[in-house]
């Protein structure tokens with residue numbers, strides 16, 4: 074798989090930040106926006122081009138929660154684990170989601186359909202407990218509502234396919 | 235309606251303001267806005283009515299919110315179906331739709347204007363002055379309420395020293411948590427030698443359960459930018475950064491737009507307002523690390539490194555970004571600056587308490603009736619905030635604690651409700667102003683679980699650089715976890731306190747120094763709850779899973795099948811006219827049965843610290859009903 078990575082997509086980003094000291098994080102953000110995640114091939118190439126040791130880049134990538142070293146699912150589920158949501162039963166929502174999609178926090182389904190993440194407050198605390206699927210926010214959740222929004226039936230069908 | 239507000243509604247036009255804050259957006263406000271725009275066009279009243287978007291009004295509980303100016307009519311919980319009626323009755327026939335008014339939960343009375351709603355009437359909005367009233371995407375709206383006047387006053391009429399003196403005199407203390415005097419901080423940086431200095435706005439807002447900085451950036455970005463330019467002028471900086479948390483894409487979008495507009499207006503860039511002062515601003519998006527809110531970690535992050543704090547001194551004011559003198563201020567601190575310059579230090583310092591001037595913004599959440607963003611003068615009591623503005627506890631439950639200041643703060647009990655809050659009184663009580671998260675907890679919140687929750691957050695976010703924080707929080711978390719699992723032993727509480735003091739005293743940065751606060755305050759005020767967990771394996775609030783069981787009271791169960799159908803793991807057995815029983819081995823304790831059992835039956839019990847009663851026999855489980863008796 075690594076062979077068919079189109080490294081030329083990196084060129085505009087490399088060019089844009091060529092001379093800028095400390096642009097590493099911004100570059101990584103833009104690179105991730107292009108490829109969806111940060112693969113070894115891409116990071117190795119970046120390291121050579123910007124003359125920053127790969128170990129240092131790896132250190133930065135693994136420090137920040139928003140960088141991913143593996144591909145992510147087509148649908149990103151983010152369950153809020155903020156305080157307001159916790160107080161209103163957020164941990165039960167996370168459990169319900171885990172049960173429904175069959176993966177735990179930080180994982181991606183093998184068919185790359187879903188990735189499950191937690192986030193500290195999405196700023197809709199009045200609607201706690203909350204989760205976000207892709208761009209859409211779901212509020213005032215109950216385990217039952219979670220099951221409806223992630224219809225198990227729907228998933229079963231996909232598994233059969 | 236004040237002169238200012240009228241100015242916003244451009245020359246006698248009616249303005250329909252639809253909130254596009256995060257809360258309202260998630261309950262369909264974009265669709266409502268679209269329907270309004272379409273409907274107004276169809277009715278041909280577009281030349282007298284204008285639809286505008288605004289940022290968060292703060293009263294997210296009541297969203298989606300639609301406000302009609304200049305009357306100030308406040309419609310809440312609006313749906314798309316309500317739009318035709320608003321257009322027909324209010325906009326065309328000038329008869330407000332009473333059905334959509336806010337209803338005072340106490341009196342049941344319908345309240346037409348937001349100024350009369352208790353939630354707003356009891357607040358004093360200085361930092362949030364424009365939030366919800368102006369369109370954050372239009373600089374003209376900001377200019378109409380006096381925007382960039384303060385910048386003009388500072389640049390054209392004051393020396394940097396005079397600006398610093400004014401801010402010092404105002405008594406403004408940083409709203410990022412520590413409460414350091416903003417004027418003194420600026421003076422420090424101003425006096426540091428060197429031609430290149432940096433001005434940074436800290437919009438990292440990491441507190442999990444607080445969203446005030448986000449709301450301000452989304453609802454009133456120009457105020458923050460204006461404050462930042464004035465600060466840059468005062469310290470002598472030509473370049474600045476706004477560091478925004480990764481999860482805030484809308485804030486980033488509005489900031490970019492606002493920066494572009496400010497530049498077009500000659501407020502940013504070269505020769506600002508015709509003077510020889512130049513200032514450029516960059517936006518840096520965070521990449522998801524709580525510790526980056528700490529100023530030295532934030533600097534490392536802007537430099538493209540891992541966001542690890544370093545010891546101070548040297549302070550950023552001496553050696554900050556790229557080793558140059560740097561000032562870092564919070565979003566709220568900066569948003570306050572324009573008002574201080576415009577209205578003067580004396581006006582500002584007349585608000586608040588002796589040592590904490592001005593107002594405080596809180597994200598009021600948890601099990602409270604009115605969740606939302608609120609602002610009160612320093613010195614207001616918790617009681618005023620929670621009951622007068624917040625409307626009390628949800629569903630008539632009993633108040634237990636209020637958590638202030640997020641992972642760095644503490645949990646205060648009922649006895650603290652009359653405490654006038656400011657920076658010093660909160661630290662005195664073991665909590666902290668922190669970022670301004672205020673989470674209200676009722677009798678169904680377990681304080682040991684709460685302490686564990688916050689510590690698991692800080693432990694997870696600890697950058698790992700210093701040992702006390704990296705390992706100390708880990709050991710503390712292990713102890714707390716075993717207590718919540720019923721495996722606590724005598725001496726655990728004392729051990730926690732000892733470790734907590736150690737971690738507080740010896741950690742490198744504020745993260746570790748404050749991480750034990752939630753633990754220490756819950757032990758201080760709710761020690762009996764810890765003891766119940768340890769000695770009697772009982773969770774009084776019915777939260778800690780290992781210590782509770784759900785049980786259906788056979789005397790109350792009406793065999794309605796609701797819980798049976800909704801149980802996600804099919805752990806409930808029963809049938810029509812057959813009293814339901816929970817299979818304790820299958821039960822995952824998700825609490826669904828408790829939440830779905832109709833209140834008129836109220837048959838599900840949470841049992842803790844005692845054995846689950848054995849289920850009734852087969853014959854006892856049969857319900858025989860007289861004919862005609864409903865289920």
Ligand SMILES: Cc1cc2nc3c(=O)[nH]c(=O)nc-3n(C[C@H](O)[C@H](O)[C@H](O)COP(=O)(O)O)c2cc1C
Pocket residue numbers: 407408409410411412413414416419436437438439440441524525526527528529530562563564565567568669743744745
């Ligand atoms: C762990 C940690 C997290 C912090 N997070 C924030 C934050 O999200 N926003 C903020 O403005 N300050 C935060 N601070 C405080 C900053 O270090 C700094 O004091 C503040 O930005 C200064 O601005 P002020 O003087 O206007 O308050 C944090 C501090 C620590 C120790």
Ligand code: FES
Pocket residue numbers: 153154155156157158159193194195196197198199201202203442443444
């Ligand atoms: S705590 Fe979940 S949205 Fe704020």
